[in-house]
Structure formats: structure tokens, C-alpha cells
Amino acid sequence: xxxxxxxxxxxxxxxxxxxxxxxxxxxxxxxxxxxxxxxxxxxxxxxxxxxxxxxxxxxxxxxxxxxxxxxxxxxxxxxxxxxxxxxxxxxxxxxxxxxxxxxxxxxxxxxxxxxxxxxxxxxxxxxxxxxxxxxxxxxxxxxxxxxxxxxxxxxxxxxxxxxxxxxxxxxxxxxxxxxxxxxxxxxxxxxxxxxxxxxxxxxxxxxxxxxxxxxxxxxxxxxxxxxxxxxxxxxxxxxxxxxxxxxxxxxxxxxxxxxxxxxxxxxxxxxxxx
Amino acid sequence: xxxxxxxxxxxxxxxxxxxxxxxxxxxxxxxxxxxxxxxxxxxxxxxxxxxxxxxxxxxxxxxxxxxxxxxxxxxxxxxxxxxxxxxxxxxxxxxxxxxxxxxxxxxxxxxxxxxxxxxxxxxxxxxxxxxxxxxxxxxxxxxxxxxxxxxxxxxxxxxxxxxxxxxxxxxxxxxxxxxxxxxxxxxxxxxxxxxxxxxxxxxxxxxxxxxxxxxxxxxxxxxxxxxxxxxxxxxxxxxxxxxxxxxxxxxxxxxxxxxxxxxxxxxxxxxxxxxxxxxxxxxxxxxxx
Numbered sequence: 001x002x003x004x005x006x007x008x009x010x011x012x013x014x015x016x017x018x019x020x021x022x023x024x025x026x027x028x029x030x031x032x033x034x035x036x037x038x039x040x041x042x043x044x045x046x047x048x049x050x051x052x053x054x055x056x057x058x059x060x061x062x063x064x065x066x067x068x069x070x071x072x073x074x075x076x077x078x079x080x081x082x083x084x085x086x087x088x089x090x091x092x093x094x095x096x097x098x099x100x101x102x103x104x105x106x107x108x109x110x111x112x113x114x115x116x117x118x119x120x121x122x123x124x125x126x127x128x129x130x131x132x133x134x135x136x137x138x139x140x141x142x143x144x145x146x147x148x149x150x151x152x153x154x155x156x157x158x159x160x161x162x163x164x165x166x167x168x169x170x171x172x173x174x175x176x177x178x179x180x181x182x183x184x185x186x187x188x189x190x191x192x193x194x195x196x197x198x199x200x201x202x203x204x205x206x207x208x209x210x211x212x213x214x215x216x217x218x219x220x221x222x223x224x225x226x227x228x229x230x231x232x233x234x235x236x237x238x239x240x241x242x243x244x245x246x247x248x249x250x251x252x253x254x255x256x257x258x259x260x261x262x263x264x265x266x267x268x269x270x271x272x273x274x
Numbered sequence: 275x276x277x278x279x280x281x282x283x284x285x286x287x288x289x290x291x292x293x294x295x296x297x298x299x300x301x302x303x304x305x306x307x308x309x310x311x312x313x314x315x316x317x318x319x320x321x322x323x324x325x326x327x328x329x330x331x332x333x334x335x336x337x338x339x340x341x342x343x344x345x346x347x348x349x350x351x352x353x354x355x356x357x358x359x360x361x362x363x364x365x366x367x368x369x370x371x372x373x374x375x376x377x378x379x380x381x382x383x384x385x386x387x388x389x390x391x392x393x394x395x396x397x398x399x400x401x402x403x404x405x406x407x408x409x410x411x412x413x414x415x416x417x418x419x420x421x422x423x424x425x426x427x428x429x430x431x432x433x434x435x436x437x438x439x440x441x442x443x444x445x446x447x448x449x450x451x452x453x454x455x456x457x458x459x460x461x462x463x464x465x466x467x468x469x470x471x472x473x474x475x476x477x478x479x480x481x482x483x484x485x486x487x488x489x490x491x492x493x494x495x496x497x498x499x500x501x502x503x504x505x506x507x508x509x510x511x512x513x514x515x516x517x518x519x520x521x522x523x524x525x526x527x528x529x530x531x532x533x534x535x536x537x538x539x540x541x542x543x544x545x546x547x548x549x550x551x552x553x554x555x556x557x558x559x560x561x562x563x
Contacts, residue, residue: 056462084464092462100455102474114463163459 003070004031005203006055006090006171011064013050013227024050026227027064032171037197037204039218039235041211041250047227048207052175055205056092057083069170088118091164095176097156101148107159108134108144114166133162136199137192154185158192165196173205178213190216211254215239223247297562302554308547312540316362327356327513336530348518348533349525358536361513365541368429368507369494375433377487380440385471387441388448399445402438410435411497418506425508428501436490443486447479481559489552492545499541515541 013025025047032038040048053059055066057076066073068089077083094100101110111130115121121129134144137158148156157177164172174193178186194217197204206218214221214235221238223231223246231244242248298306325343331351339346345355387398410432417431418424451457452475460470499516501507508514510521515537522534 058458058462080464080466083461087462087464090462092459094455094459096455100459102456102478104477105474113460113465117463117465160459163463167463 005034005036005069006032006205007065007067008051008055009065009067011051011054011066012062013047013054013059014062024227025054025061028222028224028227028229029064030222030229030232032203032205034170035197035201035203036220037206037218039214039221040205040207040224041209041214041221042224043209043250046224048209048224049175051224052092052173052205052207056090056173057086084118087169088167089169090171090173091167091169092173092175093157093160093164093177095179097153097160097180098148100160101156103148106145106147107139107151110159111144111162111166114163118167129166133166136165136196137162152185154181154189157181157189161189161192161196165200165202168200169202171203171205173207175207176209177206179208179210186213193217211239211251223250297558299554299557302551302558305547305551305554308543309551312362312544312547313366315359316366319359320363323356323359325353325356327352327360328511329353336525336528345536346532348522349530354533354536357513357518357533358515358540361515361518361537362540364425364508364512365495365499365515366544368425368498369491371429372432372436372494372498373487373491375429376436376490377440377483379433380437381444381476381483383437384441384444385448385475387445388452388475389467389471398441402441405435406438408435411500414497414501415506418501423506423509425498428498428507432494432497436494439490440483440486444479444483447482448475451475451478481555481562485552485555485559488548488555492548492552495541495545495548 008031009029011025011028012023014021014023016022028047028051030038030040040051042048050059054061055073057073060076061074064074068086071089073086073090077086101107105113108130111133112126115126115129130144131141134140139155139158139162143151143155148159151159157180160177161172178189181189190213193204196202204217206214208214218235220233221235222229223238223242223244225246231238231242231247238247239251242251329352331347334347334351335349337343337347337351343353343355345353345358348354348357383398383402387395413435414428414431417427421427448471457470457474460474461467498507499514499519502514502516503520505517505520508517510517518537519534519541522531522537525531525533
């Protein structure tokens with residue numbers, strides 16, 4: 001296989017100093033190939049979101065390396081020009097569809113603004129591209145003219161996806177992007193994402209605590225716990241035959257017909273000596 | 275935000291009326307009406323009356339109301355009604371300039387502090403606290419002592435001392451706004467910080483700015499009137515409500531309180547309306563946040 005699109009080595013982030021220092025991400029490494037879909041699973045506080053924020057340049061790593069398409073992305077971009085160049089490489093969809101849109105900006109204007117940042121387009125071209133993006137994610141003309149408050153959570157998340165795709169990035173990070181949605185809407189959005197991946201060849205970095213979602217949308221998965229990668233491999237293998245006790249616990253914590261919470265709380269694995 | 279709050283809103287009294295009236299409570303609209311009347315009289319009135327507010331006629335000092343002088347005449351025989359109308363213009367322009375200047379400077383300062391953060395934010399906060407420590411009136415008195423009595427020095431001094439009131443409120447609201455994911459989303463697209471601040475953060479905190487500017491208008495009117503009252507603001511013979519209250523003091527001792535009372539009543543009505551409107555606007559912006 002060719003060189004990976006995204007390569008992360010020894011990524012580390014600690015917050016605070018001295019006795020208050022806490023290691024949130026600890027030596028995380030993974031690769032994402034062009035057109036691939038990588039899942040990051042783990043419980044709350046396992047460092048998934050911090051990892052995403054470092055990849056997108058919202059957080060500065062304490063140590064480690066991020067290489068995207070041969071370019072070093074370890075440190076956040078400083079100039080507007082560099083920010084825009086990176087914006088065309090990697091984008092993010094946030095978890096909360098309610099706060100990830102400016103409540104005073106119409107949906108079409110939101111998409112148009114992003115398009116104008118990245119491309120020199122005339123009025124008509126912007127309008128055409130906005131409608132095209134709307135079609136891609138399933139938003140009609142009326143919804144493009146609406147304010148966010150007129151849209152449902154699922155529709156807003158479609159807007160966020162359209163905005164992330166506006167600059168034609170190679171990678172889209174989906175940070176718990178369907179967690180705030182109803183299960184039926186989740187399925188719609190996941191289908192939409194699978195569809196877009198097929199049509200656009202975009203790669204996903206899919207962060208979730210929901211194993212069913214991870215299974216549906218990713219080819220490879222890494223499992224994070226306390227900032228470390230505890231298990232990595234093809235999604236089916238990781239979820240069906242987990243070798244690490246934590247992955248097993250995660251999998252067994254998914255409620256089923258004969259599931260009792262107590263049994264799993266008791267089998268909480270102790271911190272692995274590594 | 276979602277359907278739940280929309281249905282909850284239906285059960286709140288006055289919701290229908292509020293929706294029909296831009297979200298402002300009836301008392302807020304009453305305040306708007308009062309302010310509109312005061313502004314109209316002060317700015318259109320001078321063109322409608324033909325009495326010279328500065329025409330002195332010592333032979334008719336303290337004359338009671340008559341057909342020619344409906345509100346009577348002051349110590350120098352000047353027409354009180356004309357002076358109230360012309361005085362309104364000076365009394366309103368002063369605080370308006372104070373509020374305009376302090377709002378623009380305070381907002382820009384706060385937005386910049388929020389966007390750049392770090393040491394810049396820390397410096398801005400310290401400077402704001404330092405200005406806060408000086409009472410506005412004292413600063414204005416100091417300014418008139420340095421640059422001579424009169425409206426310009428007082429307005430500049432008060433503008434500076436009103437900056438913190440606006441800057442504080444805008445900073446805390448903008449700080450909340452900046453932490454929302456949509457700002458992060460715009461940042462990772464490469465949208466300029468100035469654009470995000472002016473086109474996204476500012477419109478979202480604008481209602482709060484307007485509300486606080488309205489409140490500040492009332493306070494600035496009182497401060498400027500107080501300065502004119504003690505003779506450091508508007509200089510005679512220019513008509514001004516605050517100055518009229520001060521000049522009318524002599525008349526009170528001679529059982530002729532009309533000038534002071536009329537001017538005081540206008541100050542109270544205007545400031546009261548501005549405060550009421552400011553409070554209603556604050557409520558509205560909080561309800562919408």
C-alpha cells in the first residue's frame with residue numbers, strides 16, 4: 001500500500017504543570033489511508049476529542065508528530081493562509097449540532113461564507129455550489145434559506161457536514177457526530193456519510209463511544225483508554241475478537257436482551273501493567 | 275431552542291403580545307414612546323417655537339405663566355418653555371455622544387481582548403478595572419479643571435469612564451460566544467479572527483450592547499446634568515436642563531421653584547424611561563440567549 005494520508009506518531013498532550021499535570025493523550029499513533037475510515041473508540045475522558053483537536057489544529061501537542069499528505073501538521077497553523085491551506089486538507093464535524101452553527105446566520109450564508117474563504121467565486125457560482133452542497137447532504141432550497149433554529153438536530157448535522165465538505169478536504173473528522181441524534185436519524189446520517197465517502201473519496205476519522213456506529217462506518221479501529229491506544233486493527237477483528245480486556249469490557253457493556261449492568265461493573269479490568 | 279421551549283413559551287402570559295411587538299414587554303414600548311416624545315420635542319421643537327430662549331427681560335423676572343409664556347419666566351425674564359425645549363437638545367446630545375464613544379471603544383476593546391486572549395486580555399481587564407476605580411463624575415470634574423469648564427471636556431471624560439461598563443458586559447458575553455463550537459469551526463476553515471469577531475460574535479452580543487448603551491444613556495444624562503448643575507458642564511447662557519435646575523435654585527429661595535421643578539421633572543422622566551427601556555432590552559436579550 002502507498003504512504004498513509006495521515007500519519008500520527010507518539011502524539012502526546014498534557015494539561016497543567018507540576019503536580020497538577022495530567023496526561024490526557026499519551027503516545028498515540030495511527031495511520032489513515034486515502035479513502036479509508038478509521039474509528040477511535042473509548043469512554044469519556046479517554047483522550048479521543050483531544051486527539052481530534054490536535055489533528056485539526058485547535059490544540060498544540062506536547063510531543064509527537066502529525067504528518068498529513070507529506071506535510072508536517074504537528075503545530076497549529078499561525079497565519080490565515082496556512083489555516084486556509086489546512087482547512088482544505090482536514091475538516092471537523094462537532095458533536096453538538098445546536099452550538100456548531102451561528103444561530104443568526106442562514107444556512108446558505110454559512111456555506112457561502114466558507115466557500116468564499118477558500119475559492120475565488122462569483123455570486124452565481126457560490127449560489128450554485130451552495131445548492132450542490134445542499135443536494136449532497138439532502139437539504140432543499142427552503143432549508144438553505146432558513147435559520148438554524150428552524151432545523152432539527154439531524155438537519156443541522158447535515159449542515160455541519162456540508163460545511164466541512166465545502167472546501168473538498170481529504171479528511172473529515174467526525175467527533176461524536178451522531179451521538180446527539182436519535183437512533184433513526186443516526187442511521188440516516190451514517191448512510192449519508194457512507195454515500196459521500198463513496199462519491200467523494202474522502203477519508204473519515206470517526207470518533208465515537210458507540211460500538212454499533214463504529215462497526216457500521218469504519219474499516220479500522222483503535223481503542224483508547226486513559227490516553228493510550230490499547231488495541232488497534234480492522235474493525236471487525238477488534239470488535240469481534242478483542243484481545244485487550246478493556247475492549248472486551250466496552251463490547252460487553254452494550255446493553256442486550258440478557259444484559260445486567262452489575263455483572264460488567266464487577267469485571268472492570270485493573271490498570272494494565274505496560 | 276427546540277420544540278419544548280416553543281411550547282413552554284405558549285403558556286407564558288403576554289407571549290402573543292410580545293411576539294407581535296418584537297419581544298419587548300409593553301412597559302418597554304411605553305418607555306420607547308416617552309423617549310420618542312422627548313426627542314421629538316427637543317429636536318423639532320426649536321424650529322416650531324418663535325420665542326428666543328436667551329431673550330432677557332429683567333422687568334418680567336419670575337412672571338407667572340401667561341399666554342405668551344405658558345411656563346412663566348425665569349430670574350432674567352427668559353421664557354422657561356423655550357429654555358426647556360432648547361435645553362433638551364443640549365441635555366440629550368451630551369449623553370448620546372458619551373454613550374456612542376464609550377460603546378464603540380468598549381466593544382472593540384472587548385472583542386479584541388476576547389479574540390486575542392492571553393496577555394492582551396489580561397492588560398485590557400486591568401485597564402478596565404483601573405478606569406472603574408475612578409468615579410466618572412470625579413474624572414469629569416478633574417477634566418474640567420484641566421481643560422476648562424464646558425461640555426467638551428466633560429463629554430470626553432465621561433466617555434472614558436463609561437468604557438468599562440460596556441466593555442465588561444461585552445467581554446463576558448463574547449467570551450461565552452467564542453467558546454462555542456461554531457467559532458472553532460470557522461477558525462479551522464481559516465476565517466480571519468476579525469471577521470469572526472465582527473460578523474459572528476458581534477451580532478450575537480449586539481442586543482446586550484444596545485441594552486447596556488440604553489442604561490448608560492440614562493446615567494450619562496444624570497452625570498452631565500449634575501456637572502451642569504454645579505456649573506462645570508454647559509455654560510450660560512446656553513439652555514440645558516441640568517444648568518436650569520442649578521440656576522433655578524436662587525428662585526426656590528424666593529418662592530419661585532418653577533424653573534428647577536420643570537427641568538428636574540424632564541430629567542427624571544427621560545432617565546426613568548431610558549432605565550426602564552434598558553432593563554426591558556436586557557431581559558429580552560437574556561430571553562433570547
